[in-house]
Amino acid sequence: MNFFIKKLLIVIPTLYIAWTVVFVTLNIIPGDPVNLMLGGRPASDEVRENVRKNLGLDKPVFERYTSFLINATKGDLGKSYLTRQPVTTMIKENMMPTIELSIGGLIFGVFFGVFFGIFAGTKPNSMRDTFSMIIALCGISLPSFWIGMMLIYIFGTTLGWVPIVGEGFVSLILPSITVGLFFAGGMARLTRSSLVDVLNQDYIRTARSKGISKYRIVLRHSLRNAMIPPVTLLGIQFGLLITGAVITEEVFARPGLGQLLLQAILAKDIPLVQALVVYMTAVYIFLNLIVDFTYGIIDPRIRLERNRG
Amino acid sequence: MKNFSIILKRFLLNKGSAFGGIFLLIIIIGAIFAPLIAPYNWNEVDTGPRLAPPSWDFLFGTDIHGRDVFSRIVYGARYSLSVGVISVLFGIIAGSIFGITIAYIGGRVDIIGSRIIDVMFGFPSFLLSLLVVAIIGVGLWNVVFAVGLASIPHFARIIRSAALQVKEQPYIEACVNMGFGKIRIMFNHILPNIFPIIIVIATMDLGGAIISIASLSFLGLGAQPPEPEWGAMLSSGREYMRYAPWTMIYPGLFLFLTVMSVNLLGDRLSIALDARQSVDKGKV
């Protein structure tokens, strides 16, 4: 278990580095934040000065950096320039829809991905292999915003089966498909190729030499070994979920972190962008930790090496 | 040269790459000879009635400004393809140099290098390109640079692992034994041997790059009016989706078919060149 404690310790410096990188890049952005913040309001020069002071923009960059860091440890990530609301509440407000969307996308992606992967991998170069691989290829070639719009057009407006705006579970179906499709394509291709690799391994030939039936070989021997690369892909592709969220929320006009981030970047709302980026990186690293954990379960070599390590 | 002819035969014979190849050829020819193929000037307002449905003289109908959608798609091919290729080229060249150097020099340089890659991998590449666009401003060529930059960690990681494998080979040790310099070994011996992998991941990622650039244009950050980039066309077509769906369907369809054929070629190329190793671990 101390492997995971060590891994957790590494998370903090990575987050810190990610946050610093964003702080530096965002400060390069041209445009004076005070102007932007007071954009809408007429304000005399002294008003402008005290705004600059309480934003702490008059202090040199390094001092701002340390003071921001101290507040961050206390959980206060500063206030958004535009809405003057604390950034953490804004994230909390918009978090749920994105989480629902990501989970929907994940379930759709993993389910169809692994299904088509196994369906194709067990009979390489057969009809069903080429068929499912073409579908998987379509999965990764479909631009998510186009497929989203087509889904709305077909199922929403013309057929009217699925509510477009509505609340709750039903309105989650189309967006999850849009986010999940790219995910499913990647998973299917990888599951298939790793299954084919495993079926060519020597220990499969040993199993056959033991007179084990083909069906049992696929289930008992090859599936478990074939699952390692797709799980790795799972870890890396979480990033795609966040990307998907930005576009899908725009197409389906759903509120969420994706929208928030897009508006924040365009409106150069520095504290909000920083908080969002750190939040997304934290989620990304956290999910990768879970993936690492599943490694241990699937592959004894890794588990044993870690207990010793 | 027998080896090369085998690869070519394996590559062409296969029906998948045939479809991919033919479609891509059509797109490329369309892009180059756009002025001849496109019936109208892509930027000509009111060439026909506004939002007219597809008909013989307007194959894909017209958009809100009365511009012929078919001509705009043909000219749009120039943008979408060239844009994708340039951003991947930029990413691949930078990624290769960075990947090979940290792989070959190894030691502390390799550790720091791979930590940088891991941190950059912390950001989803799309988020990275968004940030870059926020800094350098909107515009098609800014987006190209942003997507290229965002793809460097991905390329560097795969090329580094491929270079590490080649570095262990005895023929590289022989080069060291014969007193060759580091640069000569890296670019005269290691690079040619990982070239197949570079080509494969480049083609596989070309599809992804085209989509990312189109997505950024869709969000309004990439191509500005009146550029006929497919992503931007999709975005403006969205307003009139219900009564003029053709302004949205056709640009998206061509974007999809182009990316599909590029991915198909990438797949077949990887099988033909039998670059089994790390690349096949999935389109990461």
Add this chain to the structure above:
Amino acid sequence: MRILLKIALGITFIFSSLSFINTANALDIVFAEDRPDLRTLDPRITQSRHEEMLIVNMFDQLISADSEGNIYPGLATSWDVSSDGLEYTFSLRDDVSFHDGTKFNAAAVKATFDSIVDPETGSQGAVDILGPYKETIVIDDFTAKVVFERRYGSAITAFTETELSIVSPTALDKLGNEGFGMAPVGTGPFMFKNWEANKKVELVRNPDYNWAPEYMDGSGPSQVANLTYRLIKDTSTRVAALEAGEVDIAELVPPLDMRRFDSSGDLSTVTGTVSGLPYSAFLNTTTGVFQDVNVRKAFFHSLDRIKMTSDLFFGYAEAAFGPISSSTPSYWSGNEDYYPYNPEGAAALLDEAGWKMGSDGVREKNGEKLTVFFPCLLEPDTCVAIQGYANKVGFDVNVEVVMKARQDELIFANGYDMLVIRWVSLDPGVLIIPFHSRNIPQPGKFKFNWARYANAELDQLLEDAESAETQEVKDDLYMQIQKHIMDQAIFLAIHDQVQTVAYNPDLEGVRFANGNWQMRMYDVRKK
């Protein structure tokens, strides 16, 4: 676990909402609002018409005006103006109370107006509409006297504007300026319930509301029990939701859908030509190619505004010519004879100004190209249409679709050649905002004179018009103002603003507020 709970809740919600819809008496209306990024619901601060769409139904004004602009008693039963036009004495209704129970009286009026002019409040709209306000004197509980520093011609119409609605002083003290904006308390027919950022705002019926203005059909509390504003930015999603019955009323419906609904009759429609500044473009007179008045005139001549408007709006909006729309009081019909569509004339003007046609179809003058940088925040398709026409005569218009933050930045940096604007106002007095020289924006001072045109004679005309005594003097002064603006070709009007609304056919009583942009929902009821 929480997510499972969420999904279970979602399912129950669907069932409940199905059973919910067909209960007869309690009428629930869902209004699809165009802009999600609402910032405040405080009438004293707001400057965005989208926020006012909700505010108009939560507050009342001293004087109430119907959609044609006729005046009726509102919270004030009667009012009389002093001979020198500086004092307005209002006798107020005594049977009105705020949503939080506080009694409505003269003190509330004084508190509201004093806070508008207080810089701490940071008012963006109300402070200009209140004009040369001096103070309010509380004569007795239900009589208040509003005193101006100098004669203010458009005072009466000003008191009918949503921005001058009366707010609850107790709520103001309790919540403070920013808090109030998030949870407003007024006297209007609907009370604030909750606000989910970027998603929806829910209002409920004010049960003891019975001081509706005369022009309303009903009296007493509104028949609408719950009024929900769903914020749907994407037009096609908004219209799709309307057709699918998930939303009862939708604003800013695209013209083509309006035409479809009118012909099919599945949904009822109503269109209002908005008064105030039409959709028009400022030409920056201080930098770039538009410093030369002839180039500006040539640009005006190159556009066929009538054809462009009919092509883009399919007849649902009219082309505009003057700085204020035809439905605004004191509109000068003379605007219509300026700058008809005349591409040859435009080319001649440009040649005369030394801009020779280059080989690539773009005009040049001693090495410099005739480029126009045109950041476009509103209606990108119209900007592209303008670009199409102008480029035909040799301009090279670069359109960049921008967000508000980017546009503000460009305004401060004076980094633009053209910018688009539209403004809802009931009174020609609005012209002082974009054309008076004191309103030229500086870094830090956000003002609306984006043409950056400073002319003492025009300033004087604007100030006199503001304090004109009689309507005739006012009309004459505003005619001279409009003539001056059109002569200098600094303000290119394109088309009138229209508010295209479609709603569920078995509803009636859907009614515009004054200015034809906001919708008063009080009278909505089942047929």
Add this chain to the structure above:
Amino acid sequence: MVEILNVSNLSTAFQSDYGSKQALKNISFKINEGEVLALVGESGSGKTVTSLSIMGLLPNNAYIQEGNINLIDKKNNQVNILKLTDDKHNLIRGNDISMVFQEPMTCLNPTMTIGDQIVEVILNHKKISKTKAVKEMIDLLGLVEIPDPTQRAREYPHQLSGGMRQRVMISIALACTPKLIIADEPTSALDVTIQAQLLQLLMKLKNSIVSKTSILFITHDLGIVRELADRVIVMYHGEIVEEGQVKEVFDNPKHSYTRNLIQSLPEFKLEERKLTKKDDNKQTKVDDNEIILKIENLFKEFPVEKGFFKESNETVKAVQNISLNVKKNEVLGLVGESGSGKSTLGKSIIKLLQPSRGQIYFNNENISEYSNKQMIKIRQKMQMIFQDPFASLNPRKNILDTLIEPILVHNLMKKNEAINYIKEIINDVGLPIESLRRFPHEFSGGQRQRIGIARALVLKPEFIVADEPVSALDVSIQAQVLNLLEKLKKTYNLTMIFISHDLSVIEFFCDKVAVMYLGHIVEIAPVSKLFNSPKHSYTRALLSAVPKVKGKNKEKILIKGDIPSPINPPSGCVFRTRCPNPGIDCKGGNIEMGLIEVEPGHWVDQCCVNCN
């Protein structure tokens, strides 16, 4: 003799991009009950394809053209295997016929415990309860001499050594006491000493528990055939060229291919040389030459990479305190099993690896601290020949480029002058001139090794390290390359270090031999002295483990257990844990290692000097 398997005119072919290739051409043979039949031939002779055809495990691009295989199964009714459906065939696989494969490292499922993989085959064929099957599994592990079986049953394959895993494979094969066990080169991937242990185990089991079972033993090593098999079949290019009793075939082979196969064995080569050159004066000529290479207390340790920043505290002690010297024109042999550090030593000498400590003198110049720049001049003089012919040439460069590049880099001569010189060298290594234009993949293993040698000679070196130059080649080609090396040694007046794990090759080629074990040199001696009167117990055990075709079957000295981990080797004499007859203080591990000269030119580790 009851006949249990009858293969009659079996032909198998492979379909590939290059068109179809005939693997077996109409072969027929019989296997009798309880018999050990050896199937011998070089790579590509079709011996493995035969076994896969019997088991029905041919890859999917292979197909059986004609012929049939009749088996008398346990219920002794005759069955034609080729006609069976896959399900029917499964009943036989693992029950009537079972198989042991060549690669121990990859033939066990990494994610299943050893116990489960054995129990699986038992439950698959025997209808018995799980607990009984587990009990049977434990007994089987004991049978194949795996220590502490209950604990091992719970471990995973990656926790066992190659030898142990092969024992598990054997226990799986024995699980259902099959009629026939097919062993496809079971020991060729293992070290000589471990191979000896396994062969001895197989024989023990054959004579005790599974006497009725017959074994089809596939190998390319004639020594094993001599010691193990009753009958032998020799295969060449998919055809059976000779069949008969082992003794009869070895004494007077009828077919010319068999004869050539036996002749080209290093043992016989040595025999020949002894007959022709009586005076054997090669030894003395070298003694008075000056020392070209001198190594003092050389150490090489690799850090074990662990943790986030790869900080490491443990090290792999590959080379420990090596001192030796090589005279001009002398060939020093480095012999030892895998993990003994012989390749690391070779690479450290020519500075491919930077030694941790110790001095290296080349032509009396101390090059141990030289930077890469300073080494460039020296590198010309020291070259290396690599083991794997397929990976030692850059596949993307034709032969001319590979050879000319070093000359141009060191600008020894102009371009055209260099081309002529290269033509000369290509001729010397026995390759046609046109081969210069072609690419490595167009050559056979032997030819590529010749190119590797040419590349080593192109810079006119004085000293060459040959790292197992012939062990990847077939026996017949091995002989040709060794002859070539000997000729070039004279014409180019070279000094060499010859690294190999094959003792007979060392005996044939080298003048002086150093035996290495776990990073240390345990014995150095002239080749004749070492092979006739070995002093160190490890050398003695090593020599006895090599299966011999010629000579009597002398008593084998068996070494127990596996090679210890180089990360923390045993204290004192590193061999003490496996020494067949360790002395008292030697066992205690309190005697330091160090070489003592017991006879002129014959050094032995002091630990072994006094313990026997």
